[in-house]
Amino acid sequence: MTDLGSGARPLRVAIIGAGPAGFYVAEHLLRRSDLAVDVDMFDRLPTPFGLVRAGVAPDHQKIKAVTAAFDKIAGHPRFRFFGGVELGKHVDVADLRAHYHQIVYTTGAQTDRRMGIPGEDLPGSHPATEFVAWYNGHPDYPDLQFDLSQERVAVVGVGNVAIDVARILSRTPEELEKTDIADHALEALRASRVREVYLLGRRGAAQAAFTNPEIKELGELADADVVVKPEEVALDELSRESLDKSGDRAGLKKVEILQAYAQRPAGTRPRRLVIRFLVSPVALLDNGGAVGGIRLVRNRLVASETGTIQAKATDQFEELSAGLVFRSVGYRGVPLPGVPFDEKWGVVLNEKGRVLDPDTAAVRRGEYTAGWIKRGATGVIGTNKPDAAETVQAMTEDLAAGHTLAPAEPDAATLERLIQQRQPQVVSYTDWLWLNEIEVERGRARGRPRVKFTRVDDMLAALGNRGPR
Amino acid sequence: MTIASILATKGNKVVTIRPEQSIRDALRVLAEHNIGALVAVDPGLRPVGILSERDVVRAAVRDESVFGLTVSQLMTRDVIVGVPGDDLAAVGHTMIQRHIRHLPVVEGGKLIGMVSIGDVVKAQRDHFQGEVDTLQTIVMERGN
Numbered sequence: 001m002t003d004l005g006s007g008a009r010p011l012r013v014a015i016i017g018a019g020p021a022g023f024y025v026a027e028h029l030l031r032r033s034d035l036a037v038d039v040d041m042f043d044r045l046p047t048p049f050g051l052v053r054a055g056v057a058p059d060h061q062k063i064k065a066v067t068a069a070f071d072k073i074a075g076h077p078r079f080r081f082f083g084g085v086e087l088g089k090h091v092d093v094a095d096l097r098a099h100y101h102q103i104v105y106t107t108g109a110q111t112d113r114r115m116g117i118p119g120e121d122l123p124g125s126h127p128a129t130e131f132v133a134w135y136n137g138h139p140d141y142p143d144l145q146f147d148l149s150q151e152r153v154a155v156v157g158v159g160n161v162a163i164d165v166a167r168i169l170s171r172t173p174e175e176l177e178k179t180d181i182a183d184h185a186l187e188a189l190r191a192s193r194v195r196e197v198y199l200l201g202r203r204g205a206a207q208a209a210f211t212n213p214e215i216k217e218l219g220e221l222a223d224a225d226v227v228v229k230p231e232e233v234a235l236d237e238l239s240r241e242s243l244d245k246s247g248d249r250a251g252l253k254k255v256e257i258l259q260a261y262a263q264r265p266a267g268t269r270p271r272r273l274v275i276r277f278l279v280s281p282v283a284l285l286d287n288g289g290a291v292g293g294i295r296l297v298r299n300r301l302v303a304s305e306t307g308t309i310q311a312k313a314t315d316q317f318e319e320l321s322a323g324l325v326f327r328s329v330g331y332r333g334v335p336l337p338g339v340p341f342d343e344k345w346g347v348v349l350n351e352k353g354r355v356l357d358p359d360t361a362a363v364r365r366g367e368y369t370a371g372w373i374k375r376g377a378t379g380v381i382g383t384n385k386p387d388a389a390e391t392v393q394a395m396t397e398d399l400a401a402g403h404t405l406a407p408a409e410p411d412a413a414t415l416e417r418l419i420q421q422r423q424p425q426v427v428s429y430t431d432w433l434w435l436n437e438i439e440v441e442r443g444r445a446r447g448r449p450r451v452k453f454t455r456v457d458d459m460l461a462a463l464g465n466r467g468p469r
Numbered sequence: 470m471t472i473a474s475i476l477a478t479k480g481n482k483v484v485t486i487r488p489e490q491s492i493r494d495a496l497r498v499l500a501e502h503n504i505g506a507l508v509a510v511d512p513g514l515r516p517v518g519i520l521s522e523r524d525v526v527r528a529a530v531r532d533e534s535v536f537g538l539t540v541s542q543l544m545t546r547d548v549i550v551g552v553p554g555d556d557l558a559a560v561g562h563t564m565i566q567r568h569i570r571h572l573p574v575v576e577g578g579k580l581i582g583m584v585s586i587g588d589v590v591k592a593q594r595d596h597f598q599g600e601v602d603t604l605q606t607i608v609m610e611r612g613n
Contacts, residue, residue, distance in 0.1 A: 062607045069606070207556075246562045306551045306572070307559040342481065345473060351480035361482055378474045382606070383599025 004101065005399055010036040010078070012410050013395075014100040016087050016336070018043035019050020020381045021371020022106035023070045024388035030076045035396070038412055039079050040100070044086035045139060046427035046459050047435065048074075050108055052381065054138040057164040058179035059171065061449050066381055074429045080412070082419055083427030084456070088337030090423040097366070099415045101404040102395055105339055105348050105355070105369040106388075109377035113330035113346075115156065119284030120327070124291035128155065128165050128328035135168055135189075137182030137452035139459075147290075148192040150323030154294055156281055157328035158201035159209040163218065165326050166197045170224035170273050180439075180449045195270065197224075198320060200294075201277045202311045204301055205232070205258045206239040206251050208277070215257050218273060225267030232277040233258040238301050238309055245307075280313065284325060293321040331377035340364070348373050353391030354398075366405035368395055431463050438462055472560060472574055473553040475592050476582040483582050485510045488517055488541035492528075495520055495540050505585070506571035509544050514579045518544030519571065550575045551584065557596075561589045 005011040013029060015022045018041050029037045047053060049067050056063045074081060085091060087107075096103045112127035114120060124147055134141040153169055155162045168176070173190045181189075201208050208215075219226050235243075235255055243251045258275070278299045285293040296318050299311035332346030340358045342349040348369040349356045355367035370391040371384050379387075398404060409415070419426050427435075435453060442451035453459045484502050486495050488509045495507055499522060506521040524543045529535045535543075549567065551560055551574045564572060564586050574582040 063603070066603070066606045242559065245566075246558050248558065304552065304555060304559075305549050306555045307563040308552075308555040309559070310554070342477070344481075345477040347477045349480060350478055351482070352478055356480045361480060374478060376474045376477045378470050379596055379599050380603045381599070382602030383596055385602055386595035386598050 004404065005035045005037070007036045010038045011102065011399060011404070012038045012100045012407065012412075013040070013102045013104065014096050015039060015041045015104045015106055016096075017050065017106040017108060017371070017373070018045075018048035018081065018083070019106060019108050019371065020052060020066070020070075021108065021374070021384040021388055022050070022104070023048075023073050024385045025104050025106060025370050025392060026076075026079060027069075027073045028389050028392035029395070030073065030078060032396070035399075037078060039076075040082060040412075040415065041079070042082045042085045042087065042091070044084070044089070046083040046432070046456055047453075048081060048083065048429070048432060054133055054136045055161075056136075056381075057132075057168060058136060058181040059167070059175065060164075061179070063381070071433075079429070081427075081429035081432065082423075083432060085419060085423050085426055090419070093338035095418065097405050098408050099410065099418070100407055101366060101410065102399075103367050103405075104391065104395075105336060105367070105373055106371045107333065107336060107373045109331035109333045109346065109372040111332055111334050112327065113332055115281060115327050115329055117281055117283050119286060119291065122284055122286055122291040123289065124150070124323055125284055125325045125327070128157070128161055128326040129331065131165055131326055132161060135181050135185035137180075137185075137454040139454060139456045142182065142184055142454045146188065147324055148188055148194055151193055152196040152198070152322045153194050153324040153326070154198040154200060154320060154322040155326045155328060156200050156294075157209075157330075158199055158275070158277075159328060159330075160211065160214050162199055162326075162328035163210045163214045165328060166199050166273055167218060167221065169194050169197050170218075170221050170271050172223045175222055177446075178448060180443065180452055182452055182454050184454065194324075196272045196274060198322065199273070199275045200279055200281065200296070201275070202280045202299060203309060204236060204239055204277050205255045206235065206243055207301075207309050208254065210254075212250060212254050212257060215254060218275075219257070219261055221269075221271075221273070223269050224271035224273045225269045226261050226264070227272050227274045228258050228262040229276065230259070230262040233262050236301055238303050242303070242307065242309055278311070279318075280311065282317070285319065287323075290323070291325050292323065293319055294325060295319055331372070333373040333376075336373075339367070345376055347376055350374055353394045365398075365403055425460055427459070427463070434466060435459055435462060470557045470592060470596055471553060472551050472555045472557065472582075472584055475557075475584050475588045476553060476574060479582060479588075481582070483508065483580055485514075485580065486520065486540050488539065488544065490540050491536065492525060492538045492540065492543060493536040496525065496536075506583075507540075508548075508573045508580055508583060509540050510580055516548050516550060516573045516575065516580050518546045519548050519573065520544040521571065548573060552576060553581070557589055557592055560584070561586075561593060564589060
């Protein structure tokens with residue numbers, strides 16, 4: 001049985017999760033000229049692209065353009081998409097093992113890390129991920145309510161997601177109208193009374209996770225003045241030394257941009273976007289049953305043994321009133337039914353992409369992982385490409401060594417029948433392209449990149465209305 | 470990017486040795502796991518030293534009976550350790566500057582993993598490759 005992977009007996013691979021990591025795994029597999037691979041990609045949503053659709057900010061359409069590359073991958077004759085099919089609900093790992101030689105989990109980091117402070121669950125305190133999913137039209141979240149009648153909002157964290165949230169809150173309706181932000185979010189933000197948005201960073205300006213293009217964009221908003229305290233962005237000795245030693249020019253530039261903001265004269269725009277550094281929330285304050293503010297401790301910077309600049313709390317505290325709080329302090333994966341999960345790192349337990357048994361630490365034959373559920377939530381979209389390559393390398397090595405699953409029914413048609421039976425409303429890639437056309441068409445009429453479907457029922461209705469398939 | 474993202478794909482496996490074990494034992498463990506260094510730990514899993522293949526090679530030049538020595542006789546006691554939240558850029562710089570090829574990672578004083586200079590270089594290379602790829606996508610879209 002050495003002919004597995006040949007045209008007569010293609011390697012059958014299931015990819016669970018249609019985000020960038022899943023597509024990059026598919027790409028690395030399908031472009032092998034020496035290998036015939038059938039790739040079936042599953043997603044619990046009818047729509048593909050994961051966080052490119054539901055995470056990347058609507059005013060960053062150029063980043064979303066990466067989907068053109070995914071369309072090309074999906075156009076491969078050996079690629080199939082099964083949208084609206086959920087692991088643990090419509091199929092389980094045993095089903096996959098019965099139909100595939102290899103299974104790859106690429107479900108990403110779907111939840112947020114908690115701050116672990118008192119008051120975190122008060123009404124008015126939300127994970128930034130939910131706000132992001134809501135304004136991006138993720139079908140799990142269209143009915144969420146955020147109290148945008150509040151004048152001051154605090155965003156805990158200074159990563160790119162925190163920046164996205166602050167920027168979307170600070171944009172004018174006219175700016176947002178040009179994006180593909182979900183209609184429900186556009187209407188809610190149109191009525192927003194938010195006047196001040198605070199971004200709160202634990203460490204100093206030089207250590208902030210946001211990138212320079214993002215921070216520069218904040219200084220160019222039509223309706224919001226960016227405000228920075230000069231003393232919080234003055235370069236301390238430790239940070240200067242660390243930037244010098246590592247030759248980190250981007251880090252120096254970041255500090256320069258922020259220092260330039262600190263020198264700006266007081267603006268007259270109707271909104272203020274305040275970026276604070278060297279503060280950590282220690283509690284959210286209760287104001288009549290809802291969040292009324294944040295108690296902050298001021299931090300100072302110290303260097304660890306390895307030279308990492310860390311925040312250490314001082315004994316100085318301050319209070320910041322805010323009626324709406326978003327936490328954006330990191331993300332973690334959620335366990336998949338029947339798949340080993342590492343609670344500590346919030347990932348599928350793995351070694352270079354090979355899934356491990358949690359008890360014996362032995363490799364689980366035929367099971368792999370890639371992307372954020374493999375290594376944690378770090379890096380940009382493109383980082384998933386080398387990451388997926390590592391996983392595919394392991395997959396092809398194992399194939400060569402004969403270490404694959406031995407499915408009872410390794411054929412495409414049997415699987416398709418099973419899915420039709422378990423989830424008659426399965427959405428194919430052709431279906432998705434149809435939905436995409438409708439979204440783009442609706443957007444064209446309003447001068448927007450697209451108007452998104454935000455409910456699964458609406459998507460299925462639109463597909464049902466197009467006549468015979 | 471932090472040390473945590475490297476440890477996440479290493480399956481939580483840390484190969485250790487006890488300081489009273491022999492160099493023969495240590496070499497067997499190194500060969501068995503195809504690795505270049507071992508962390509010596511006390512019964513509480515706290516690192517007390519690190520033994521690298523170099524330490525053994527250097528000793529073998531001087532002393533034919535190196536196999537019978539104990540790990541504690543050859544290990545480096547002054548171990549620099551990292552924590553999961555350490556920034557990879559800083560870690561990489563420190564490792565290069567101080568000629569450290571293996572960095573034990575501790576949490577609450579206990580050994581939880583090990584990163585090699587190769588791990589750090591690979592993680593940074595992937596990170597930069599990813600950024601280049603993403604930027605290229607954006608730039609090419611702009612040209613359209």
